[in-house]
Amino acid sequence: MNSLLIFLLFSLATIQNSSESCDDILVTDLSQHDCIAKQTNTDSYYYSLDETQSCLPSCKKYNPDGHFRDSCSKQRCPAGYTCSKRCNRLIEYAEISCETRADCTKAGALRAQCVDMCVLDADTCMAYHANTSDFRDNKFGALKFKPACDNDGQWDAKQCKGGVSGKCYCYDPKGEKLFGQALYPNAADMTCSCSRRRAELLDSGRPFVSFHCDSKGNFEKMQCDSGLCWCADPKTGELVSAVVPERVMPKLPCYDTTTLGSQYLRQCDSHQYAITKITNTLKTHGVVYANFGMRLCDGDGAYGAYNVSNGIAYCTWRDGTTINTWQSDSSTDISTLNCNCARDYKMYAHQLHCTGSGNYESVQNFILNKQNYFYCVDDDGFAISDYFTTRVDNCTSYY
Template sequence: MFRILILSFFQLFIVSFQNSQQNPCKSIFGCISRFECAKDEYWAPAASLGGCCPGCVRGLGLNVMGCDGENPCAPGLVCGTGEICRINPANCLSTNHVPQQVHWKPACDSAGQFHPKQCRGDRLQGRCFCYSATGERIFGWDWRGKANDMTCACSRVRSNLEANGRTDVTLHCAPNGNFEKLQCDSGVCWCANPATGEPWPKVPIVSQALWKKLPCYKRSLHGDQYLRQCESESFAQKLMRSKFAIHGQRNVTHTDTVCDYDGSYGRYEIQRGIAYCTWRDGERITPFQTSSLKLSSMNCNCARDQKIFAAAGIDMVLLCEGNGNYKTLQDRNGELFCVDRDGFEVASQVSSDTECGQYMFA
């Protein structure tokens, strides 16, 4: 019964992840990787040789009118109201239509989705991050020089599960977005391949009550309970809110603890209408905070990077907003430039009234 449950789980999510990473065109050789498209054409990763090689395709450009079934928009655009081609932010190829002075384009697959791992910067201080298929940064990162084995498979699976309505996912991801070796979810536990999440061959999948019997269990590492402190707090809060709701008490103020995919404390906590940036141990990163009403625009990337860079012995030269995000307009010895949400430069030599948002790909 347990094996049936877990295999069904993998069929829905892990197998689909692996399929997205496999190359169905591996027998095709000789793709031309660099070429210039005509003025009325646009580059697409699957435009030639039956979708196996990149090429140029025709399509209407950004803000061009007249799109319809016979006159499609270029890859990365969608036909919007008034039959005008607009940016499709969920399509990775939309970044081909975003003006960028400092050239960087995310890695896209043939369907226009974002690859799970996106890398920025050089191999010394550059970093790789995990992304959803639609371009949202999700849990998981590593320094670029150490990211060869980084797949982001666990982060992608958890993100997909939560997007499909699961609120009780207990998969544990490593800091780089791969799977931890010991996994429990939906009442069963198994030893997992870190790169894919697949169960170890010839090792049984067991009920959660028997998780300590698995060969990948180590008492010094996993302790006596699978859920970690942040997860236990979060589940207790959800249970408390549910009980209050059952008794009709919906206006009670609760602390909202958010956990990362490795079970550590998430980027923020909400208490009495204020959202505070937090570190992995749950401590607030002062002075970064904002109203919970503005939570959707708060990512705390800059606040957390201050601690990450300090631990690595790297000087943090960029400035943060009060809510813990990176200031999009930065000053380098009097020269103004724009950075994105991850702190990477996307436009240089701009003016003080520049709208940096025009250079952001997502």
């Protein structure tokens, strides 16, 4: 019996050691979160599976000078880095992309070879934790907020700012903010699973998504799509009831008369759905372009942050009404417009400064003991710098 057990254990170890990948092999509960927590003012760590040691997980320290000399032809790059072809592993050539050695020669790297090497990807979640000179000078030096990352180096669904008195928000795996937020003390059950699912469907090309999320980005208890309705688990979205036609949705145990009326869609997404149907009908009749204005809806079916009418983007509240006089030219400001400051003012009546368009001013100030202090904030109004007695001219060195 003991001999058989030893043989089985040896066989399992052999299989794991011969594997070229550690995907889906769980050895311990060590995670990226544990490695990030080891971070100090000088050192930063990342989660790694050692493919030569039976896929044992560990926290490895980032090289303070970067990992551009690391070859990725036979092993994975550290989290936050991607494998890319560059001209040699010399720092003076590390930024030169190539496909062949001839590309290096043309770029002036006369004796350089075109090799696979690890290159920092500034768009990944773990790049914010990579202790390289670039990030020490800006992102690594800003200790106010660093995103939480999963074991693959992507953004966690829930990101929290401002400590226990702050807020938590929903994000997609690439760091794009989604619908859903909650004060930190109320965010323990926040999964953002609904917001992420909606984003996935929209990114796949689906013109309209009817799933309703609650204010935290979780699933509402009742969901409908394509004329069918069912009850869902708020944290996961999994089916927990029979699926019935929408006309008999009041029979579902999760139907709530205080939040649902005679129809599932709410005012904004009902309007959006109608526009989608009309647009598709016009396309089938040869109409290439039809302008119905721009109306954003939140993930719960309420009206979104702004409404575009006659070339002007107006900050709006959840009932569709405009918020004070905050507005901007949609042809120039729409890509950066979020109306976060305007909406937070509507909800909390805060004292922070908003731009004319309704975003937060990047530089805020307050007076203490007759001294004026200045500091930088992010898009959500949270401080991302220390306080200064002279006005800050540039907040781009913080994040």
